[in-house]
Amino acid sequence: MPKSTLLIRLCLFAGFGLLWFWSPQNVLSAEPFSESWQRLETKHTTICYRTPSDLDKFDRMVAYSPGQWVFPNPFRKSVSEDRLQKIGQKIDTLYERVQEILDMRKWFKKVTINLYADKQALDAAYVELYRQPCQVRAWYEFTLNTIYVNVDDTQEEILAHEMAHAIIDHYLLVRPPAAAAEILARYVHTHIYD
Numbered sequence: 001m002p003k004s005t006l007l008i009r010l011c012l013f014a015g016f017g018l019l020w021f022w023s024p025q026n027v028l029s030a031e032p033f034s035e036s037w038q039r040l041e042t043k044h045t046t047i048c049y050r051t052p053s054d055l056d057k058f059d060r061m062v063a064y065s066p067g068q069w070v071f072p073n074p075f076r077k078s079v080s081e082d083r084l085q086k087i088g089q090k091i092d093t094l095y096e097r098v099q100e101i102l103d104m105r106k107w108f109k110k111v112t113i114n115l116y117a118d119k120q121a122l123d124a125a126y127v128e129l130y131r132q133p134c135q136v137r138a139w140y141e142f143t144l145n146t147i148y149v150n151v152d153d154t155q156e157e158i159l160a161h162e163m164a165h166a167i168i169d170h171y172l173l174v175r176p177p178a179a180a181a182e183i184l185a186r187y188v189h190t191h192i193y194d
Helices: 003-021 024-033 052-061 079-102 119-130 156-171 178-191
Strands: 038-041 045-049 111-116 139-141 146-150
Touching (some): 038 079, 045 079, 052 111, 079 156, 079 178, 111 119, 119 146, 139 156, 156 178
Parallel strands (some): 045 111
Antiparallel strands (some): 139 146
């Protein structure tokens, strides 16, 4: 291959890389890490929420149980720390169940889960990212490695479906076509309690 052809290809590749890096989608990704957001770090996720009541509602709406018996411990942490730990265990157990269903078990970078108080807040986040009206209940954005959910309309099946997208998109060296990933995510959605 002539040097000029190779140079042209490298320049094009670099140009497309810069366009992707400076896209509005990537510039707008900073919102959940502003000071108004609180974070709960778990083994597999970072849960971002604005108020403790949003996190409480999320906890009530996602009814997936880790299936572990907890015995009274006289040296246990404070109630709020214990509650946060239980929420984290629940979400990590759900994440690991999704990995089990997909048979895609390896270490992944933590996925961020952004919790929005209601449909209006979720819709506003969608419009901010994509510059078009929101037509979905929840979604996963690969470039940000983030799941977006409305705490008023979250169930373990919906969360598992979006977790499946995160796992599928990062498991393979090349992301599968969107239709194939959607089929696998729907499979997880329907078999989460099998």
